[in-house]
Amino acid sequence: MHKTSAPERKSKKAKVDKSLATKRTNTPPPTESNPELDLPVSPPSPKGKQKAATVPASNKNVRSEPTTFVLPSSFKVVAGSYEKLLYGLEGTVTPSSSAPGYTFHLNPIFIFPAHVSCIKAVAASPNGGKWLATGSADEIVKVWDLRRRKEIGGLMHHEGSITELQFPSRSHLLSSSEDGTLCLFRARDWAVLRSLKGHKGAVNSVAIHPSGKVALSVGKDKTLRMWDLMRGKGSASTKLGKEGELVRWSVTGSCFVVQCRATIEIYTTDMVLQHIITHPSRIHSVKFCTRVNGTGEVLFVGAEDKKVSIYEIHEDPEKIPTVIAEMVGHSNRVKAVEALAIALPPSENQKSARLSTTIVCTVSSDGKIHVYDLASLPAHCEEKLEIHPVAEYDTKGTRLTCMTIAEGEPSEIANAVNGKRKRADNGHGHEDSEEEQHEGLEGWHSQGEDDGEDKQEEEGSEDEE
Template sequence: MPKPLKAAGVKSQSFQKKKVRLIRSPPPTKIKKLPSSPPPRKKQEPDPKKKEKTKGKEQLEEEVKPASLPRTFKIIAGTYEKNLYGLEASLEEDTTTTSTTLPVHQLKLRTLFIFPAHVACVKTVAASPTGGKWLATGSADEIIKIWDLRRRKEVGGLMHHSGSITHLTFPSRSHLLSASEDGTLCLFHTRDWSVLRSLKGHKGRINNITVHPTGKVALSVGKDKILRMWDLMRGKGAASMKLGGEGEVVRWSVSGIRFAIQTGSTIDIYSIKMVLLYTITHPSRIHDIKFFHPHPTGVEYLLVAAEDKKVTIYELPIKDEDTTRQPKIVGELLGHQNRVKAVDTITIQIPPYVEKGEPHSKSYATTISSDGYIRIYDLDQFVEGVLSNITDERISLESVTHFDTTGSRLTCLTLADGELITTDPKAGVKRKREREEEEDEYLGFDEELVDEEEEEE
């Protein structure tokens, strides 16, 4: 086993080394099937003030409940050189400034670990939500490695795919969804890392997957130039749509009412009913996209990382019915000297921490580039610039802090929650109960969206 790498002037801490335990999936006949309908529940009196919930796509348009905000966050990046970089970002009071009003805070980075994780290029990383306990990494070595971020130790490897792992995501704290060049999606349970479902439908490599904010539906794109919708509650395909080109990245919006598909330098934005709304033609080849929805502006933005060495911010129309307006460029994140490979966002609580009421929060964007730098940007500065901008000029932001990997070719990025705010001693029990109820819910779709393959069945 090679020794942990060390960056210049930085002490690294490797995960606890244990003999890798390869977790092989059971035969298909032994896979426990998901229930096709929810277990019986206690009847509740209907509330006349509330509208009756609708099924199918309309049910996805319900507002997504915000999660608890962490006080810190972790940055995990993979490299072409098979290594993992782990950093922790936290807000610390700036003692050098003399302010008579509110204290000034600066974002500080510290290194958690730097070490070789795979025997081939690291292609994708994902962290579990609401606490960020689990870290999953996928590689060209066809293995999904599972790590315990809190204890900093390796749990083992999942050997279910027969091709390079192309994308990983956690639909919830208890499930992991993977995509591979073998054309399959796998849904794992984090309790014992067993395979709940192996979803087949794509012909050829799957490039990217995204899960709806409700955790009930996933979208995937691949080499076959087809967009597929998956019902994660029943573990089967729900709909499909032919695309004009090979989709490389697909993303649900924060509100969950639309999604975007990136192909080369083009982004197509669709409604939840799979109706094309807008097409964005970017000046250079795109590598990643991310939706951002700050509450003060009421507008949703799209962050686009591309070959032009920056992240461009597009403003999207508030109402999709307004076809007279088109997405426009309103800002950019600068500082990189090479192509920007990935971008991700997170919102954290800032001191002084409030025990009751609305917490003070701050949003950040993190980027990685082929120049070897990890950069963090203060998105609140962008929002303030938008609110005070009366000339419609583009708002340019420089990073508030950065980390130099000394020339590593960064390939993938994920952000994980750090210390969570807990004000209610029964909050953990409530969250667990809500998760279990949500996982047991049944989601139906309109008959017109049923996949052709399922109609044949």
């Protein structure tokens, strides 16, 4: 793949193709008033380091990208592995023909070697899932056009393994690395807007507040840091006394959790410790999610015990979160948990058909990808439930490490205009015909880098931790 230097901040928009790959450079950051950081505007943050900082509890009154919230009727699951393979599956839902309810399907749409080392992070852009970003121990962040099954290029700004990737918005990508830095990229031309420095060691995890204004990160230096994403700088930090492995915001942004081995600490936004949860086994993934039945949130915990425990987050902050259900079916550790709300097709077998649900996807070291229907969790649980997968895909022994869920097609009902279905925007200023859309689903096996297949090395043994 041909590689060019990183685009300068004031340069013209770069072409989005395989020549995009950027070299490691010390690109001077934009000035404080640079409008290129076009994330939602926030009030000035206090100067200097603090022991704690307050962030907005919700995204009300936040000016963000104009978005029409239409639930997708399908979804894409993309999973990375120690074997450097990237798996892409398309998920669909159809009304059940034999009994009331729905049938969930997982169909493979691509499988190919994406990196020269194990894949450690993967993320899809929101509001349509156009961009896919993958990060690896090879220190490269690769960007893909998920709709067209095409590689865009490699972002090589980091000098350490990529630990996490997240999209604060569909126009920005945030990455963290073992080199101790976070990078904010602009999706328009994949220029580096900011290199965020502050950790004195590897960054293990990063979490973006639902408002898109700030991010939290934890690392090997045993500190929790807050970043002002509008100004591209640190705004606060505090000592944790332990190495945080994961940090995650709640759906409302009213609290967050820091995970270390088998322990989860729940904090308020002003850094007050609410609860400490000691899980029965080592934890690998945590995820907040809004209930389908009832109100409030639940916390998914994927761990070494081969299942996902569902903790109820009580409205009363004094009540300790408790396990109300378990998602079972894996035969090895659960490495990642993600969730997505989707629209459901009309069902003739149901008198009062549901309009939507939330699917929960998991990947495991057993090589399997599971899909669960969160509607299986009732509003009130009198005893601990077991929830079984509604769909499964078996990679035949691949050690899966990470996963993301991308939105598929918008629902037919919401997408109908004058009795005709809207055609998908291809991201280049015009809409694809159905024939062009079909061509984009041919898979990435023949794409490769410069139309060549990437020969892969054998991956070393799996890190048990």
